[in-house]
Amino acid sequence: MKRLIRCVLAMWMMLLSSTSVAQQLGDSLRVSLLTCSPGTEVYQLYGHTALRVEDATTDLDIVFNYGVFDFNTPHFAWRFVLGECDYEVMYYPFGLFIEEYARRGSEVVGQPLNLTTREALRLVHNLIVNAEPENKTYRYNFLQNNCTTRTRDMVEQSLDGRIVYAEAPYRMTYRQMLHQYTDGYEWSEQGNDILLGSACDTLLDDRAMQFLPEQLMAYFDEAMIYDTLDNRRPLVLGRETLLAAKSVQSYGEHYMLTPVVVGWSLLVLAIVIALVEFITKRQWWGVDIVLMSLQGVAGLFLCFMFLFSQHPTVNSNWQVWLFNPLPLFFVPWVVKCARNRCQCPYHYGNLLWLGLFVLFFKWLPQDFSTLTLPLALVLLTRPISYYIRYRR
Numbered sequence: 001m002k003r004l005i006r007c008v009l010a011m012w013m014m015l016l017s018s019t020s021v022a023q024q025l026g027d028s029l030r031v032s033l034l035t036c037s038p039g040t041e042v043y044q045l046y047g048h049t050a051l052r053v054e055d056a057t058t059d060l061d062i063v064f065n066y067g068v069f070d071f072n073t074p075h076f077a078w079r080f081v082l083g084e085c086d087y088e089v090m091y092y093p094f095g096l097f098i099e100e101y102a103r104r105g106s107e108v109v110g111q112p113l114n115l116t117t118r119e120a121l122r123l124v125h126n127l128i129v130n131a132e133p134e135n136k137t138y139r140y141n142f143l144q145n146n147c148t149t150r151t152r153d154m155v156e157q158s159l160d161g162r163i164v165y166a167e168a169p170y171r172m173t174y175r176q177m178l179h180q181y182t183d184g185y186e187w188s189e190q191g192n193d194i195l196l197g198s199a200c201d202t203l204l205d206d207r208a209m210q211f212l213p214e215q216l217m218a219y220f221d222e223a224m225i226y227d228t229l230d231n232r233r234p235l236v237l238g239r240e241t242l243l244a245a246k247s248v249q250s251y252g253e254h255y256m257l258t259p260v261v262v263g264w265s266l267l268v269l270a271i272v273i274a275l276v277e278f279i280t281k282r283q284w285w286g287v288d289i290v291l292m293s294l295q296g297v298a299g300l301f302l303c304f305m306f307l308f309s310q311h312p313t314v315n316s317n318w319q320v321w322l323f324n325p326l327p328l329f330f331v332p333w334v335v336k337c338a339r340n341r342c343q344c345p346y347h348y349g350n351l352l353w354l355g356l357f358v359l360f361f362k363w364l365p366q367d368f369s370t371l372t373l374p375l376a377l378v379l380l381t382r383p384i385s386y387y388i389r390y391r392r
Helices: 002-016 019-027 076-082 094-104 117-130 147-157 174-181 186-195 213-222 259-280 285-308 326-339 345-363 372-391
Strands: 029-036 048-055 060-068 086-093 108-112 137-139 162-164 224-226 232-234 240-243
Touching: 029 117, 029 213, 048 094, 048 117, 048 147, 048 213, 060 094, 060 147, 086 094, 086 117, 094 240, 108 213, 117 147, 147 162, 147 213, 174 186, 186 259, 186 285, 259 372, 285 326, 285 372, 326 345, 345 372
Parallel strands: none
Antiparallel strands: 029 048, 029 108, 048 060, 060 086, 086 137, 108 240, 162 224, 224 232
């Protein structure tokens, strides 16, 4: 099937070189923006965008999909952590595309583009060239260079004029927009919030807000094409539902232990431990080993992402104040002082450091995970417990 499509596209390329034949092909050509609603799996939460090309003359009906990647790529997992994932544009029959989203239970909406014959032919030509082996790969960036923004850019580059988008009635940040799609997926949402830094919390302009499929669909609804003479026409001819969503879907992560429950339960446990230490006049330095090790390992990961990852906004993450590798270096010293029942200056410094974070984190230029405050307070119970012991 793919070889047949290649042959048809090769024929297209040859026919496009003839003006008269291209005009005839263009009369039966239709290009539509496809928007797929979110699925129920974590990697499906934000939906998808593609372009459909139909031609009644040659019975061509294919989809150009900029969201293709290969799990079998060498070192895929490592490249994913580094933010060096390469995606591809691939074309295949519309029937296979719609079948995939039917299994997923998603809705697929088409927006036929209001293009002139020359614009439609140019867009198809550009898509074909872009899908050639030497051109099909691009460096994926979830917020700024993804299947949705690539599709928008291909449409914009093929017009005899420019697109003017209507201004949104509101401004949102990347984090706020992502939260709209992670509602009910608390652990996934917390993972995003822990990794994404303060650059994710600045208000976006209209173009930046188009990185999500359903957002781009809404912008296309109101967009106008202005030609060189400033004549205008709507960008799309309307909407058509090509696939209805399943009426019954199970959304969300159905876990009893939500992040909020886990975070505050850990704080209660830490307070109980501190009270027992106060009553028994003993310090459980094993708790310090566990907490400092976990804090340090989490800090190693965040610092690695901060310094080396190309994922967007991770290099502006204020949570490295709370989670950093330094506790790993002080574990032996803390344990030695605790066993010898002598004061450890680390606890004084830690009390000041964590206290400042808890005191000022509301004013830091970042919207933190709901886990951040209870975990910070859990860590703060340790230097407070030691400080009370030293005072006694």
